[in-house]
Amino acid sequence: MALYDQLPVYKISYDLLLQLYHISKNMERDYKFTLGEKIKNESTELIIHIYKANTKAQKIELLEKAKSNIEVIRLLLRIYKDLKQISLKDFIEVSEKIESTSKQINAWYVQQKNK
Structure with a gap:
């Protein structure tokens, strides 16, 4: 099992999260606390699901959530x-x-499905 923070999918999703935080900072107030929070929460959940999938033997459900x-x-x-x-x-x-x-x-998911 690779360390989660060394996985390419973790690295790119982490960069995605940071970029979304920077973008939401400049949103109009009407959207910052609704749409902005929702996208940040989804991207945070994405990273959590990637981390958990890397640590669990049964990855399919977590990858579906991701x-x-x-x-x-x-x-x-x-x-x-x-x-x-x-x-x-x-x-x-x-x-x-x-x-x-x-x-x-998706590649990770297919690999796990074929096991």
Whole structure:
């Protein structure tokens, strides 16, 4: 078992969380404490599910939860963009991190399913 903080999927999701915190800092007040908190909570849960999946023998359920977190983050990010609460540059950077995280979690999930 690798140390969770050395997993590439953990590293990229951690970077995603930090970036979302920085972006939500600059949101309009109406959205900062609703939409901003929700996306930060989802990304925090994502990291927790990655950590737990790395430490447990039965990973499938935790990886499914992580996959769900990714989809909610994608949805919330799109709302960010539509409400003009995120720059196009930040949107692209966050989207790339989400995509990378999603691919890694899906590969991990498939590997666990095939065991």
